[in-house]
Amino acid sequence: MNKISTKLALYFFAAVLILELxxxxxxxxxxxxxxxxxxxxxxxxNGENHRDVLTENYSESTIKHIVLxxxxxxxxxxxxxxxxxxxxxxxxxxxxxESYVPSVMKKKSNLDSILVSDYKNSPYIVSIHPYQNGEHSxxxxxxxxxxxxxxxxxxxxxHFGIAGATSVVIIxxxxxxxxxxxxxxxxxxxxxxxxxxxxxxxxTLSYASKDELGELSxxxxxxxxxxxxxxxxxxxxxxxxxxxxxxPLTYLIGYAKVAMRKELDEKKRDHYLSIIAEEADGMKDxxxxxxxxxxxxxxxxxxxxxxxxxxPFLDNIFKLVGPxxxxxxxxxxxxxxxxxxxxxxxxxxxxxxxNLLDNALKYTNNxxxxxxxxxxxxxxxxxxxxxxxxxxxxDEIEFIFDRLYRVEKSRSRIYGGSGIGLSVVKELVEAHxxxxxxxxxxxxxxxxxxxx
Numbered sequence: 488m489n490k491i492s493t494k495l496a497l498y499f500f501a502a503v504l505i506l507e508l509x510x511x512x513x514x515x516x517x518x519x520x521x522x523x524x525x526x527x528x529x530x531x532x533n534g535e536n537h538r539d540v541l542t543e544n545y546s547e548s549t550i551k552h553i554v555l556x557x558x559x560x561x562x563x564x565x566x567x568x569x570x571x572x573x574x575x576x577x578x579x580x581x582x583x584x585e586s587y588v589p590s591v592m593k594k595k596s597n598l599d600s601i602l603v604s605d606y607k608n609s610p611y612i613v614s615i616h617p618y619q620n621g622e623h624s625x626x627x628x629x630x631x632x633x634x635x636x637x638x639x640x641x642x643x644x645x646h647f648g649i650a651g652a653t654s655v656v657i658i659x660x661x662x663x664x665x666x667x668x669x670x671x672x673x674x675x676x677x678x679x680x681x682x683x684x685x686x687x688x689x690x691t692l693s694y695a696s697k698d699e700l701g702e703l704s705x706x707x708x709x710x711x712x713x714x715x716x717x718x719x720x721x722x723x724x725x726x727x728x729x730x731x732x733x734x735p736l737t738y739l740i741g742y743a744k745v746a747m748r749k750e751l752d753e754k755k756r757d758h759y760l761s762i763i764a765e766e767a768d769g770m771k772d773x774x775x776x777x778x779x780x781x782x783x784x785x786x787x788x789x790x791x792x793x794x795x796x797x798x799p800f801l802d803n804i805f806k807l808v809g810p811x812x813x814x815x816x817x818x819x820x821x822x823x824x825x826x827x828x829x830x831x832x833x834x835x836x837x838x839x840x841x842n843l844l845d846n847a848l849k850y851t852n853n854x855x856x857x858x859x860x861x862x863x864x865x866x867x868x869x870x871x872x873x874x875x876x877x878x879x880x881x882d883e884i885e886f887i888f889d890r891l892y893r894v895e896k897s898r899s900r901i902y903g904g905s906g907i908g909l910s911v912v913k914e915l916v917e918a919h920x921x922x923x924x925x926x927x928x929x930x931x932x933x934x935x936x937x938x939x
Contacts, residue, residue, distance in 0.1 A: 545620035688715035851876035
């Protein structure tokens, strides 16, 4: 009962069966009513003919002729006078025919009419036809046996029963076809999703129709590929993180043990402690970037946009990073020709700009220059960070925003890059509905331009 094919069959069968019963009941009643009506009309027509003959030519020979005409198994005739006395009958030995005479005399109708119409419970349906010829008057009674009518009704009922049983068989055949055409692809998709839930992403669905089932099949196959790629990226990400953390931890443990030696002089101890502090700072930055990335993935961060002026915002950033650039012997130029409005989240935008400046600080050697520029273009805020650092190879620019991707890993280790900062920048820029562009030349520097 839990299978969709079974439910579909039951719903389909119930709906069609109910509709069929209603239609058959309607048709059965109407056909029977029509056929019985034809019998009544035929009986009235015959009685009217006999009445007309008697009215025009009343005689014993005429009466005998009428009785002789109706002397058959299904139909009988009786002629009575106005006093209810039987003049002649097609079946004089049948007392049932005379039993209707009192009803005729009680009714005394002046029109042709049906006296008895209950064909189910009466042996005859009876019609009365008054005649008048001079001093002769009375009624012609026509009798139609209900056996033939009931037989006709039973035959119709039997045929309808056969038609109903045949339709049930046809419905079952249609169900079998529908089960194969419609439910089989759904069952395949269910099996495919079960494989996905168990981590098996080798899913192939051959259903290629252009309806909703086809679209669902394509969506499941796309989901399988996306999950497989996600699993691969997750494994690579975890492997990279493990590597990134294991290296500084090795340094921390090794230099800590060396610094704990009692025979070590203070100068060397301070040197080893400074290395420990440097590696600890690097781990702190890595963990911070990982937390930012986790918040973005979980959508637990929010972007609260507001209008604010560019000049105070950028002056504050310049004051924050200025000492770091001076300590490394780098010149930081800042240019903003106008104090324009920015519509963004100031905290998130500050995080973006600080990440770009920190990137420039890491990959630019002493004595070089870094430039921070801001201006308004077509109603959008444009902020660019340019450096004279090591640059990025042209064939690697498209990958620098990927998580944990680092240009020339050995040099990135020297400069302290984790490969996470730029991916955080891109996610935050896209959360603002903005864009970021990169232009770089190996050995000459890079320019990052964001537009919000």
